[in-house]
Amino acid sequence: MEFKEAKNKFVQTWGALGSQWGINKTMAQIHALLMVSNEPVSMEDIMEELQISRGNASMNLRALMDWGIVYKEFKAGERKEFFTAEKDLDELAVKISRERSKREIKPTLKILKEVSTIEAKDSAEEKHFVDQTTKLYDFVLKADNMLDKMTEFNENWLGKLVIKMMK
Amino acid sequence: MEFKEAKNKFVQTWGALGSQWGINKTMAQIHALLMVSNEPVSMEDIMEELQISRGNASMNLRALMDWGIVYKEFKAGERKEFFTAEKDLDELAVKISRERSKREIKPTLKILKEVSTIEAKDSAEEKHFVDQTTKLYDFVLKADNMLDKMTEFNENWLGKLVIKMMK
DNA sequence: AACAAGTTTCAATTATTTTTGAAAGTTTAA
DNA sequence: TTAAACTTTCAAAAATAATTGAAACTTGTT
Secondary structure, eight states: OOHHHHHHHHHHHHHHHHHHTTSOHHHHHHHHHHHTOSSOEEHHHHHHHHTOOHHHHHHHHHHHHHTTSEEEEEOTTOOSEEEEEOOOHHHHHHHHHHHHIIIIIHHHHHHHHHHHTSOOOSOHHHHHHHHHHHHHHHHHHHHHHHHHHHHHTOTTHHHHHHHHHHO | OOHHHHHHHHHHHHHHHHHHTTSOHHHHHHHHHHHTOSSOEEHHHHHHHHTOOHHHHHHHHHHHHHTTSEEEEEOTTOOSEEEEEOOOHHHHHHHHHHHHIIIIIHHHHHHHHHHHTSOOOSOHHHHHHHHHHHHHHHHHHHHHHHHHHHHHTOTTHHHHHHHHHHO
16 A cells, blocks of 8 residues: 555545544544644645635634644744644543533533432332432543543553553 | 423433434434333333334334343233333443444554555655554554453443542 | 234435535735 | 735535335234
8 A cells, every 4th residue: 555545544534433423524534634744734735635625624624723633833934824733642632532521521410410419209210310310420420530530640641541450 | 300301301411412422313312211211111102202203213222222232121911112221331331332442443443554554665754654643553552452441340440440540 | 814013124305414615804015 | 005815704505314104024813
């Protein structure tokens, strides 16, 4: 397999994976492209490589920057904007976790707390509901805290974690 | 908030969360409904509660069973089929992890291996590509193995993990 | 074997999400 | 201040995904 083919395959695969995780295909593809580029890439180049419109490129780059995993760069003497991706994978994972926690887990916890604290009458049905949602609240809270802990490990948290787990 | 309202809120929230994770809304809602039901639920009841068609209910129940997180039950004397969800959350998390690993991570690893082992010529561009995809391969492999480890902890792995991480 | 009770399948429809492209907006430089 | 170079926005169009519903299928009963 030659370079161009490999690069394309990688971008496609990463894009497909994105869709399965609620991230749109183009956004994931742009990210993939930037991750494997050794130098900043312009919007023109992204449009060209992925065959997408200017509007599409612009919106998805914005989204990636909102997630904090893609940065704008300015090159001396150039008017154009260039983009680079966060390439450190520990850092990338931490940022993605933080963002998903904020956007999805925290709001869910709020609802879980609400629904798990209703006044359960004495029907078995209501008791089971309160019991199950309470357990779910505890579980999700614990999982979320664990993600937070990752940040504290800073460098190479995944490696350290694997070692701890094996002990 | 009264029971019916709380239940509905929970089902809606869980459904919305599902969409963000590449699971379709109805599938997540059915799962939510079954999780908080203290006894097996028939297809009729699911259709009624979620206001969905028979075909939709049937297909999504099938998908949930393929994931191994919903079971068919038979009640003595009844011709109809009933359904229950896996209610143990540790078990649920393990099953979901296993399934996603099989469906998404393993195929991705295969591609990453392929593209990261191309013959990199001496251009900085190609070298960076090989370097980055190799790191990605290692990272994803490590993360996947970690998920596997969860199973070994069996009971209450999340709790044990949190304790280990705090040490 | 014919029927009844229930379930599955899938082509057509409907709903949702993504993409486009052109107009409006910004920024820099002369 | 004007113009050129570039970016953003957003309504409309296109693409994708989910849902319906009725026919086909299964299974148990008489």
